[in-house]
Amino acid sequence: MFQHRGFTAQSIALVAVFAGLIAASTLTPEITLAAGVPLSLQTFAVVVTALVLGPWRALAATALYIAVGLAGAPIFSNGVAGFAIFARPSWGYLLGMLVAAPVVGLIAQLLARRGSLTYVPLLGAGLVSIPIIYAFGVPVLASKLGLNVFTLPADCEGVGDFASGCVTGITVGTVPFLPGDLLKVFLAALVAAAIHRAYPGLLGAARRAASGSVHADEDAPEDEAARATA
Amino acid sequence: MITLLGIYRPGRTPMHLAPAWFKMLLLVGMSIACLVISDPVTSVGITAACVLLLASTQPPLKATVKGMAVIVLIACLTTVFQLLRGDYVRALDLAGDLISIAALALAVSSSTSMSDMLELITTLARPLRWILPPETIGVMVSLTLRSIPEAARIITEARVAARARGLDRDMRAVLIPSASRTVGFALQLGQALHARGIAEHGRSKYQVPEPREQEEASAPLLAAPPVREVPSGETPTVTPAGTRRSRRERREQREREAQQAQEAPQPPLEDDPTA
Structure with a gap:
């Protein structure tokens, strides 16, 4: 569906500005938790991007953010720049965001097609991102720190016994971040609902532009009208 | 900062x-x-x-x-x-x-340097050029770099405004204005790009040809003498028909044309010396 003929100047501007928003959200004050994984507004920005832009543009924005970061701009969390991010245990979460953005965006677009872009459905869509991000983040974190993802070593009595090294990747990679990430997704759904109220037609316009390649003549005036109102 | x-x-x-x-x-x-x-x-x-x-x-x-x-x-x-x-x-x-x-x-x-690395990344993205032409990637990267300080400025301003209203602890008071102002900034930027015709390569490829054909058809009418109309009108009808026919039909047509050519030029040749 997403031929580049549907890739309007408006989409390009939205993709670029939201990539900039994701980058800027990492520059705000943040907290570094255990094992050096920072808690920032990054997840919030990625989920808002997905909920506002829809699947393809959200994927493009996230990929653009990662590409600019890899090219050497210090826009990854904690001011990391370039390929040094792959030395951090947290780069799996970044990969997870790249996968989660189109999935969440797809759900948001289906919601837009049904016309239910309110808080609760958007919250449901945003919550999908958390298991996806963790599914990529936890294994990378565990392998970097030399932990097992699921199973404890044989000589352990209980879960979370830190002193004897009895701790799984799930515990280290999930538990410290879950409250913050849940809070960020709640906020993201709130913000996305407000944006869809303020600028209706953001996701619908994308659909028209994408299907405009099929019936270009019929949809052209409607498309222009949508752009003018937006 | x-x-x-x-x-x-x-x-x-x-x-x-x-x-x-x-x-x-x-x-x-x-x-x-x-x-x-x-x-x-x-x-x-x-x-x-x-x-x-x-x-x-x-x-x-x-x-x-x-x-x-x-x-x-x-x-x-x-x-x-x-x-x-x-x-x-x-x-x-x-x-x-x-x-x-x-x-x-x-x-x-x-x-x-960042430009070298971006060049490498753009080269690696070459297989995507059917979806994303390289010019578009260049425009998007430079717009991203420009909008990072802009987005940071918007967030900072929203934070200052929330603090001024005594809503420093309320995350909604910071995040909703900053996000919606970011969308507004993006839409204005999109209109500016659209007005300048930047980054619409793909779109123009599919929409412009029709008016251009009309322009080309009308321009020779004004400029050139009517003699030109005859070949320009004939060529499109002849070539597709010729390609579709079988070899035998084409040979027959060639023979017919050769006969006509033998018969036809003679009158003008005879006429010319007399005139």
Whole structure:
């Protein structure tokens, strides 16, 4: 569906500005938790991007953010720049965001097609991102720190016994971040609902532009009208 | 407030002079080697080599120390974990991997300018050119770099405004205005791009041809004498018909045309000397 003929100047501007928003959200004050994984507004920005832009543009924005970061701009969390991010245990979460953005965006677009872009459905869509991000983040974190993802070593009595090294990747990679990430997704759904109220037609316009390649003549005036109102 | 310089500094060390793709290949190869090799002596050797390579690029001291300190801290924590388990070989190997990849990545970052790296990334994205033409990628990257300070400014202003209203603790009062102003900024930017016709390559390819054909059809009518109309009108009707016919039909037509040509030119040739 997403031929580049549907890739309007408006989409390009939205993709670029939201990539900039994701980058800027990492520059705000943040907290570094255990094992050096920072808690920032990054997840919030990625989920808002997905909920506002829809699947393809959200994927493009996230990929653009990662590409600019890899090219050497210090826009990854904690001011990391370039390929040094792959030395951090947290780069799996970044990969997870790249996968989660189109999935969440797809759900948001289906919601837009049904016309239910309110808080609760958007919250449901945003919550999908958390298991996806963790599914990529936890294994990378565990392998970097030399932990097992699921199973404890044989000589352990209980879960979370830190002193004897009895701790799984799930515990280290999930538990410290879950409250913050849940809070960020709640906020993201709130913000996305407000944006869809303020600028209706953001996701619908994308659909028209994408299907405009099929019936270009019929949809052209409607498309222009949508752009003018937006 | 916000610097996008990273840790790159121009210079003329061997790493600066090496091409970007070579440095990328070195980084990827070294990462794989670190994952595969679990011999502690080799691991320590690779670590020493990477740290020396980092030192050879003469990176800015403060940023490098800050970047490496976090990694060294994580490596120490990992080592303590593994030592508590009594697995000192694995401890040494993991710590060596972490530090060597971090040092090598910093060495690449400090010796490769952002434009070189973006060029490499655009080249790697070449297979996507049917979806995303390279010009569009260039426009999007430069717009992103421009909009990072803009988005940061919007967030800061929203935060200041919320504090002025006494809503400093309310995340909604900060996030909703900043996000909706960001969308508004993006839409204005999109209109500006659209008005200038920037980044509409793909769209123009499919929409412009129709009016252009009309223009081309009307322009010769005004400019050229009516004689030109005859061949321009005939050629499109003849060529597609000729390609579709069988060989025998084409041969028959050629013979017919040859006969006509033999008959036809004679009257003007006879006429010409008389006239």
